[in-house]
Every structure is written in C-alpha cells, then in structure tokens.
Amino acid sequence: MIKWILILLIVAAVASLLGFNSLAGAAATGARLLIGIVLVLFLLVLFGLVVVA
Template identity: 60%
Template sequence: MEPLPWRLRSRRKVTQARGRKLEHDMIEWIVILLIVAAIASLLGFRGVAGVSAGIAKVLIFIVLIGLLLMLIFGVLVFA
C-alpha cells in the first residue's frame, strides 16, 4: 500500500483538527457559561443565571449527542 499524496494527508489532518477544535470550543463555552451562571446567582441576578445555565444545558446535550454519534459511527466503521 503506497502512502497518500501530501495534499490528501494534509487535508485529512485539517479535518481531524477542526473536529477536535470545535468540540474543545464547545466545552470551553459550557464551562464559561456555568461559571457566569454561578456568579450571577450568587450576586442575585436570577435572570442572567437562568439564561446562561439554560444555554450551557443545551450545549451539553449537543456535545453528548455528537459524542454518541461519533461512537456509533466509529464502531460501525471499525466493524
């Protein structure tokens, strides 16, 4: 089996890096929003705390669904 041309190898690395970067960015946003929610609730800003916690909850579900899909399709690819 001969190695891939350099253009295909670099494209594959970029695609893999983008997926990891997107997941990492979403997890960062979840942590930031949860910290904002905690500080806002301590200071008595219930509306801000509720909204930021709600957005964090939605992002958590998106990340979990993405991880589940990657797990399912990864198992199907290797099967």
C-alpha cells in the same frame, strides 16, 4: 465547545451568587443546551454514524 460550557456555568454561578436570577437562568439554559449538543455528537461519533476527520 467544552470551553463555552464552562464559561456559561461560571457565569451562571456568579450571577446566581450576585442575585441576577434571570441572567443565571439564561446562562444555565445555554450551558444545558450545549451539553445536550455535545452529548448527541459524542454518541453519533461513538456509534460510527459520523466520521471525524
């Protein structure tokens, strides 16, 4: 999932440099959403509420 976050951040940066503001915003929003999901999952694993096999 970290790979997808990095890809979306790179797409957002390149799109922003090329002037595609709506594409950059969509990619940044997707990256922000995935970062939130990863953070929540990390905290659940950290507190022991979810066991990773």
